[in-house]
Amino acid sequence: MGLYGGIEAGGTKFVCGIGTGPDDLRAVVRFPTRDPQSTVARAVAFFRGHPQRVHSIGIGAFGPIDPQVGSPTWGHITTTPKLQWTHTPIAAMVTEALGAPVSFDTDVNAAAVAEHRWGAARDTSTFVYLTVGTGIGGGALVHGRRLHGALHPEMGHVPVARAAGDTFAGTCPFHGDCLEGMAAGPAIAARWGQDGSTLAPDHEAWRYEAHYLSLAITGFILALAPERVILGGGVMKQRHLFPMIRQGVRDRLNGYFRVPAIIGAIDSYIVPPALGDDAGILGGIALAQEAVP
């Protein structure tokens, strides 16, 4: 049986893996993201150093990217604020170095594909995957296909109404108080002067966090009608956030969107990723499997 390679190309770290799925991850390596040349060289060295060749490689990358097959800039990381990486043709760099076909998408669309194949979205065809960590990113499958259009979803930057009395300016350099600016990890740290992981479960920080996330998720539900919403990323390791967000979404919908999953079983509608921290690298491997004719 053939092997596949995955690259989770994150803004702070790269993860590379070889395998065929969650029960067969044969090798994984993690290293910090530096400049494009040296970082991609390190990924290439990992795959070259493995005793078996991979059929194909899937890359889930931080963005914005160009995922449009046929576009002259397909496979590029494009206008990212991470300036060293602006207009980096990462897919071509990997495919030329390794001689293997590459499939390419956002990190969150890749994770969504993995959750669809092996994880929390196996029984759905239209769902949203949101990651809440150093940034907030959203991917989606619609009718089983990765959502692209003019670009790809950028769910982290949706406008959100402020909680009553909230005067925090927000940390997004583009929008100030968009979802990411109010609710990503750095926003929590800036607001409270300490990392979210050190705040007690009854700290008022989580009330704000649940406010902004449930507001944005309500919007995604009404815009996309997903059959499930998966919430991953470092901030969502605070598992006490899940019941708060579920209640917030129900309160906001207020009986309008009468889907049995929401009305009767919201605990299995808004869920953590079944693949945990491996969703990203397994997303790369799942994309690689799609790249093979």
Added chain:
Amino acid sequence: MGLYGGIEAGGTKFVCGIGTGPDDLRAVVRFPTRDPQSTVARAVAFFRGHPQRVHSIGIGAFGPIDPQVGSPTWGHITTTPKLQWTHTPIAAMVTEALGAPVSFDTDVNAAAVAEHRWGAARDTSTFVYLTVGTGIGGGALVHGRRLHGALHPEMGHVPVARAAGDTFAGTCPFHGDCLEGMAAGPAIAARWGQDGSTLAPDHEAWRYEAHYLSLAITGFILALAPERVILGGGVMKQRHLFPMIRQGVRDRLNGYFRVPAIIGAIDSYIVPPALGDDAGILGGIALAQEAVP
């Protein structure tokens, strides 16, 4: 060449038509929506009275509806607040009376299909169609297919941040100040004590209107990455709203979503329906064409 029937089943009026497309609408009738039995009977009588049979009929209906083929309640208007119509199996009523196959979706998804086939979205495969009238409804095609998931989009009810100093309570019976509650025709009338069509183009009403619509549309762009946004409905006949909304969307994105259509050509990105008031009935006819094997 065969003929098709379309029914635009609106909450206040029904429109029925026979034809094959925008240049071949052979008969159209409009009448007010009353109880399900008499209203559907009137539609059936229209199709029976036409000298030629139709191959199939497409229905675009007010909602919520069940558009899921294979579901036991497929073709029903379901939990609508219009109580006489709750749980009305409109598709079955039409198909049994006329002996023709029926295709069924929301009024806005139907209009989106028509704009995709003949109108303002011909060159796209992923776009949003929003109607702003007595209510606000949104439909979408994603990768050329009508968007359904757990239900169908309900874009009119997304949460929106209030404009600074705005104390209007909103008119939505479910959410108060959701998009529809703040920006649909009845909200304009309730806020200003007169119908929007009687307000001058420089009335401050339009500043509020552009605020709420551009905020919600920014959210739809970031969630769905549409290649175009079409704005129809009675309120959008105020054409001076288009430049205000375009500017509002650009201001809110603030350079983040760097799609050439938005950065360089937003006048052809946020547009009126090319089919005008016929988008709804042509949506029914377009759906009918999909119903024929």
